[in-house]
Amino acid sequence: MKKTALLLLMLLVSACNSGETENDAAAINKQEMANQVKAEFVHTWEGYKEYAWGHDDLKPVSNSYHDWYEASLLMTPVDAFDTMVLMGLDEEAAEAKELIFSELDFDQDMYVQNFEITIRLFGGLLSAYQMDGDERFLALAEDLGQRLLPAFDSPTGMPYIDVNLRTGETRKPVNNPAEIGTLMLEFGTLSKLTGDPVYYDKAKKAITEVYNRRSDIGLVGTMINVETGEWTDTSSHISGRIDSYYEYLLKAYLLFGDEDFKTMYDESIKAVNEYLLDRTDTGTWYGYADMNTGERTQTYYGALDAFMAGMLVLGDQVDLAREIQDSNFKMWQLHGIEPESIDYSTMEVAYAAYALRPENIESAFYLYRETGEQQYLEMGKEMFESIVEYCKTESGYAQLADVRTKEQSDAMHSFFLAETLKYSYLLFVDDSVLPLDEYVFNTEAHPLTKTW
């Protein structure tokens, strides 16, 4: 090779190399981000250990604790356990395990909320069993599943809101689609793992009874009486009290391969996109409508609704998911951290609190896994960093009373460790961790997989 040609070649190689270095510098260091998320998890677990050990939740401002009921059900350690396993936090996982097996006792004469106990504890124990392999997790899950089963003993088969863990007595017959339907993955998984179909069948009947009571235009309402089967609130939306009903129709199909769920999801999402989807000057949102007439009643959208983009990815509506995620992020950026809800017609805050919710980051995670696009990593990074900036306390993470003032409130739901930090971590770790064609996350981010 001639001398000049060699020189040119060397110049070209060095230009390419320097370009690569610049790009790398601009790119997000995923490993570093994953390590930061892990460090924040450890910080919070240390706070729980010091101030709330053996209780349900840490109170992160007063450095104290909160129990949901008369006896602690170890909400935080159970909810957080699979995140520890995922992050390779062996010491922390061993501590949590020791606490769970020595203290957790479901034989309590107290009413609990079937839905919350199912998604956090039942789901947490099942995924703990699948990820860790210790049979005692399955035994606890089965004991809990048996105690929750009487909740379904209503004239319609739809469950009551509360059930007494010892006596099986039930109360509160006016329930909602989310609390009725968001039981399918956990009860269904227990059936598959134990070989006893009763759990699957009861949960499937319950969610199907909601679907069967959809209106002529295919929408469901907010509240329904499980004894009479009558709707008591006909407001339709994708927000709290309905949200995960749709999520579980789709995920039950993905996890169990039961075509009935696919039919129910496809029919339902069609109506949701026809009557609730709202493309406006401020973005693409889902609003409120009357379930019978389809008429728009409210233009509220909020932190909980942000799950929708992730669900649409799983339901193969990726373009729509992108539109929704753009709006989700716009909502986040309004005040540097998202409020519980906004009126999207004015972009004014309707409810100013931030409860450390995961849904916005969860959707960024699904879109990143699906598209591999840097923009979703950037969204996740900004959201995670604002949580650290505004919510971190000496012992953990605090909810915000008002996203405009950033005033903190003295509460930290266990889903911060189960979901918010898990989805943040999953966004930055390698795609091969918990691949989405093998794992289905319950609504509390507990990964479930077909080990049966």
Ligand code: DMJ
């Ligand atoms: C969690 O308990 C679950 O994600 C539920 O489906 C909705 N609310 C919280 C998180 O925001």
